[in-house]
Amino acid sequence: MMILVLSVIVGLSVIAILPVMSEAQLKQKTFVTHSGSVIQTTGEIIDPLYTVSSVEFDPEEFLRNFEYGRISVSESGQTIRDYTIIAEDDKIQEISPGVFFNIWSFNGTVPGPTIRATEGDLVRINFINNGSKEHTMHFHGIHPAEMDGVFESVGSGGGQFVYEFEAGPVGVHPYHCHVMPLEEHIVHGLYGVFIVDPKEERPPADEMVMVLNGFDTDFDTENNFYAANTIPFYYQHHPIQINTDELIRIYVVNMVEFDPINNFHLHGNLYKYYPTGTDLIPSFYTDMITLSQTERGIMEFEYKFPGKYLFHAHKVEFSEKGWVGMFLVNDNHEKNNQEIENGT
Numbered sequence: 001m002m003i004l005v006l007s008v009i010v011g012l013s014v015i016a017i018l019p020v021m022s023e024a025q026l027k028q029k030t031f032v033t034h035s036g037s038v039i040q041t042t043g044e045i046i047d048p049l050y051t052v053s054s055v056e057f058d059p060e061e062f063l064r065n066f067e068y069g070r071i072s073v074s075e076s077g078q079t080i081r082d083y084t085i086i087a088e089d090d091k092i093q094e095i096s097p098g099v100f101f102n103i104w105s106f107n108g109t110v111p112g113p114t115i116r117a118t119e120g121d122l123v124r125i126n127f128i129n130n131g132s133k134e135h136t137m138h139f140h141g142i143h144p145a146e147m148d149g150v151f152e153s154v155g156s157g158g159g160q161f162v163y164e165f166e167a168g169p170v171g172v173h174p175y176h177c178h179v180m181p182l183e184e185h186i187v188h189g190l191y192g193v194f195i196v197d198p199k200e201e202r203p204p205a206d207e208m209v210m211v212l213n214g215f216d217t218d219f220d221t222e223n224n225f226y227a228a229n230t231i232p233f234y235y236q237h238h239p240i241q242i243n244t245d246e247l248i249r250i251y252v253v254n255m256v257e258f259d260p261i262n263n264f265h266l267h268g269n270l271y272k273y274y275p276t277g278t279d280l281i282p283s284f285y286t287d288m289i290t291l292s293q294t295e296r297g298i299m300e301f302e303y304k305f306p307g308k309y310l311f312h313a314h315k316v317e318f319s320e321k322g323w324v325g326m327f328l329v330n331d332n333h334e335k336n337n338q339e340i341e342n343g344t
């Protein structure tokens with residue numbers, strides 16, 4: 001009798017536990033192994049590298065994407081641009097096939113969004129730190145000391161801070177986290193581009209942003225990969241389509257850590273170069289500029305002849321490790337002739 005009662009109790013317990021077990025079994029966890037494989041398992045994960053899903057980043061989309069914020073106008077007539085920027089530090093991204101890297105990001109990508117305003121606009125950044133470490137946003141440009149994002153660390157797990165300042169000066173500037181150790185916060189990807197347009201707009205152009213960056217995936221304070229916009233060799237495999245006789249304007253910012261210099265060489269052409277973009281008259285006409293970290297500028301050029309043209313670091317080590325791309329220049333003459341015939 002006793003045995004029968006015990007069996008019933010044990011039996012009932014097993015039935016009670018079963019649904020819980022199956023639910024747990026259904027819940028697959030994704031993680032990255034030490035050899036770099038992404039694995040899903042319902043089992044216990046012992047010593048994983050990362051247990052979060054990886055990031056989708058499209059350099060094609062990033063290239064020509066500008067964030068103008070939520071726009072409103074103050075009583076005095078000043079344009080106000082509101083942005084929400086969220087910092088995280090637990091995402092992983094496949095930087096190169098099979099190479100996974102823990103990125104720290106503003107709004108989920110490296111680089112963060114390209115923030116764009118006109119000189120004199122009020123820029124208001126609603127910054128939320130959802131990371132596990134302290135982070136800030138430090139903008140290059142002119143603003144009050146308390147808006148500099150250096151001394152007011154924003155706490156992890158949902159800390160907030162509102163950065164508010166007038167956009168200026170005209171040009172292209174970086175923004176990045178400024179929490180110590182700075183090197184660590186930058187190499188993981190907490191940076192982006194801030195463009196301040198002049199009140200009288202620059203001439204129309206096919207505009208793009210290139211952030212020159214590198215990744216130290218084995219933590220030896222030397223970069224293993226280099227790129228324009230994060231993914232090594234991306235624009236070589238996916239050439240940037242442009243047209244002949246069309247003005248191209250590139251906002252370029254060097255964020256490479258560890259190496260003292262980077263550079264930008266354009267094939268089959270020369271470009272007008274505006275260091276920091278602060279002056280509306282170009283300082284150089286060249287096919288080669290050298291940039292230290294956070295050094296940046298605007299380049300402008302037009303291609304006369306159609307075809308494929310490389311652009312890359314002329315520091316060969318960097319280009320061979322990913323910082324190389326290609327323009328595919330399409331012939332615009334047919335289109336132009338058509339427009340002339342149609343009188344448009």
Ligand SMILES: [Cu+2]
Pocket residue numbers: 134135136177178179185190
């Ligand atoms: Cu940080």
